[in-house]
Amino acid sequence: MKIFWLIALILVLLWYIIVTVLVAWRGFKSLRTILNDLADDQNS
Amino acid sequence: MTNFSWLLDGSIIALYIVATLTAGLMVRKYIKGVDDYLLAGRKVDIYLGIASLAATEFGIVTCMANAELGYKYGFAGTTPGIALFLVMFLIGQTGFCIKPLRDKGVTTIPEFFEDKFGKKVRWASGVVIVLGGLLNMGVFLRMGGDFLTTIFGLPDGYLEAMMTIILAIVALYTILGGMLSVLVTDYMQFVVMSIGLLIATFLVLFNFEWSSITGQLAESYGAAAFNPFIGDTYGLDRIVLDVLLALASILTWQTTITRVLAAKDTATGQRIYRATSPFFLIRFMIPAFLGIGAFYYFTNFGGAPDREIMALPNFLAIVLPTGILGLLIAGMLAADMSTNSSYMLAWSSVIYNDIMEPIHKKQWSDKRSIRVNRMLVALIGIFLLLYGLWYPLKGDLWVYLQVTGTIYLSSMCTILIAACYWDKANNWGAIGAIIVGCVIPISYLILQQVPSTQQWAEQIGPYKSAISAYILTGVAMIIGSKLKPNPLKINQT
Numbered sequence: 001m002k003i004f005w006l007i008a009l010i011l012v013l014l015w016y017i018i019v020t021v022l023v024a025w026r027g028f029k030s031l032r033t034i035l036n037d038l039a040d041d042q043n044s
Numbered sequence: 045m046t047n048f049s050w051l052l053d054g055s056i057i058a059l060y061i062v063a064t065l066t067a068g069l070m071v072r073k074y075i076k077g078v079d080d081y082l083l084a085g086r087k088v089d090i091y092l093g094i095a096s097l098a099a100t101e102f103g104i105v106t107c108m109a110n111a112e113l114g115y116k117y118g119f120a121g122t123t124p125g126i127a128l129f130l131v132m133f134l135i136g137q138t139g140f141c142i143k144p145l146r147d148k149g150v151t152t153i154p155e156f157f158e159d160k161f162g163k164k165v166r167w168a169s170g171v172v173i174v175l176g177g178l179l180n181m182g183v184f185l186r187m188g189g190d191f192l193t194t195i196f197g198l199p200d201g202y203l204e205a206m207m208t209i210i211l212a213i214v215a216l217y218t219i220l221g222g223m224l225s226v227l228v229t230d231y232m233q234f235v236v237m238s239i240g241l242l243i244a245t246f247l248v249l250f251n252f253e254w255s256s257i258t259g260q261l262a263e264s265y266g267a268a269a270f271n272p273f274i275g276d277t278y279g280l281d282r283i284v285l286d287v288l289l290a291l292a293s294i295l296t297w298q299t300t301i302t303r304v305l306a307a308k309d310t311a312t313g314q315r316i317y318r319a320t321s322p323f324f325l326i327r328f329m330i331p332a333f334l335g336i337g338a339f340y341y342f343t344n345f346g347g348a349p350d351r352e353i354m355a356l357p358n359f360l361a362i363v364l365p366t367g368i369l370g371l372l373i374a375g376m377l378a379a380d381m382s383t384n385s386s387y388m389l390a391w392s393s394v395i396y397n398d399i400m401e402p403i404h405k406k407q408w409s410d411k412r413s414i415r416v417n418r419m420l421v422a423l424i425g426i427f428l429l430l431y432g433l434w435y436p437l438k439g440d441l442w443v444y445l446q447v448t449g450t451i452y453l454s455s456m457c458t459i460l461i462a463a464c465y466w467d468k469a470n471n472w473g474a475i476g477a478i479i480v481g482c483v484i485p486i487s488y489l490i491l492q493q494v495p496s497t498q499q500w501a502e503q504i505g506p507y508k509s510a511i512s513a514y515i516l517t518g519v520a521m522i523i524g525s526k527l528k529p530n531p532l533k534i535n536q537t
Contacts, residue, residue, distance in 0.1 A: 001119075001267070001270035001271060002254075002255075002258045002262075002270065004270075005119045005258070005270060006254060008329070009249075009329060009333060012322070012325060012326050012329045012330070013242065013245065013246075013330075015322050015326070016238065016241075016242060016323075016326050016330075017242065019094065019319075019322075019323070020234075020235065020238040020239070020242070022091070023091050023094050023095045023098075023231075023234060023235070024234075024235045026091040027091040027092050027094075027095045027231050027234075028231070029091075030089045030091050030092040031092060031227070031228060031231055033089075034092070034224075034227070035071065035074060038074040038224070039074060
């Protein structure tokens with residue numbers, strides 16, 4: 001069971017690192033799109 | 045003892061707070077209507093949805109509660125996370141309940157109930173959601189304050205000041221910018237929180253050997269530390285409750301379901317659920333592992349705090365070096381702020397949308413609606429401060445969260461499933477489910493607080509009480525729905 005939890009922890013950490021990088025990069029672009037859309041809505 | 049340096053760590057934290065506040069306040073100019081204020085104009089996509097949902101559902105309270113589970117039960121303490129992960133992924137995959145909910149385009153769950161069960165059920169559901177949600181959230185500030193004062197190395201007298209400061213910062217940008225501010229700050233908070241948590245976990249992993257940590261667990265708790273089904277340390281009733289709670293919270297917890305409702309379409313809502321599901325495992329695995337690290341450290345080197353819930357901040361303040369500590373505190377502060385802001389907004393949206401619906405009947409102007417929502421967020425903030433100051437927490441923090449959450453989760457989950465998939469469900473059944481779901485957990489909380497009934501409450505236990513609430517709300521829904529006379533049959537006779 002100790003090995004099982006070690007593997008689980010490593011997998012979880014790996015997933016977390018990948019998602020953090022992905023969300024940091026793509027989330028910023030999404031945020032900009034939303035704010036631009038809302039600004040356009042206000043101007044129209 | 046703490047490695048906290050006011051100069052280095054303090055500067056990192058101050059920089060983070062200023063950046064969050066500035067970003068949160070800057071977006072308030074884009075708020076035009078109440079839909080923008082409560083759901084960010086329903087423009088949330090997958091990446092922002094993940095960041096927002098993950099940041100919201102991970103606060104200092106979650107971290108401390110789950111670290112306490114790791115400290116007390118070892119890896120078996122991650123069972124609720126495994127249940128949440130599996131249930132969330134399956135719901136995201138199948139669209140169970142969340143598909144009809146998002147397809148309808150509602151703002152809150154009670155609004156969805158109105159079509160099938162009428163206005164009274166919508167109103168009663170709103171009251172129950174707010175009651176359960178606010179009681180649940182009531183301990184957030186105190187726990188956050190406890191964590192920060194311990195890690196800063198401040199005396200107890202600073203707790204109230206710390207609670208007020210956290211709340212004031214969060215309330216300021218939530219009141220002004222609504223969901224849009226929450227989204228922007230959630231994004232920043234997710235990134236900062238993730239970096240802080242990852243560094244802390246790797247440091248603990250490299251500072252203390254894996255074999256030593258697991259060896260200590262095996263020596264102290266035996267095989268039960270690695271398998272919740274072994275022995276009665278964790279217990280079968282607790283596992284059953286974890287699964288029920290996972291199903292109910294993924295389907296109906298207002299802050300979670302808001303991300304589906306705010307998604308740009310149903311498919312995106314389902315993808316957000318599927319993609320965020322592993323985070324619900326992380327949310328337990330990482331704090332539980334840090335709690336296990338604390339258990340190993342205090343067992344071997346002494347100096348364990350009186351309360352197990354305080355093991356994590358005490359441990360981190362000792363083992364993390366200056367600089368990294370500042371980053372982690374900024375991360376924890378980030379986690380706490382995003383949770384508080386989303387929760388305040390979620391409950392205010394239910395109060396406005398469902399409880400106050402008979403008053404405004406959706407006739408108010410956007411300007412007036414936003415003003416009222418801002419006032420509601422401020423009032424919730426004041427309630428949290430007062431409740432956090434006087435409520436004495438008894439037992440596990442996670443148990444308190446489960447019991448108070450059950451007040452609405454049990455009935456709302458039953459009613460939602462019935463509304464989506466049972467044609468014969470009606471308002472009698474829904475009202476019955478609300479009453480039963482409310483009475484059982486509140487009675488348990490009262491029994492736990494009154495000295496003469498404390499022993500009785502201990503005998504029943506929080507898990508059996510909460511499980512019975514879930515089962516009996518289902519029974520009440522069926523019996524109530526069957527009891528109501530069918531108008532068609534009455535007309536025929």
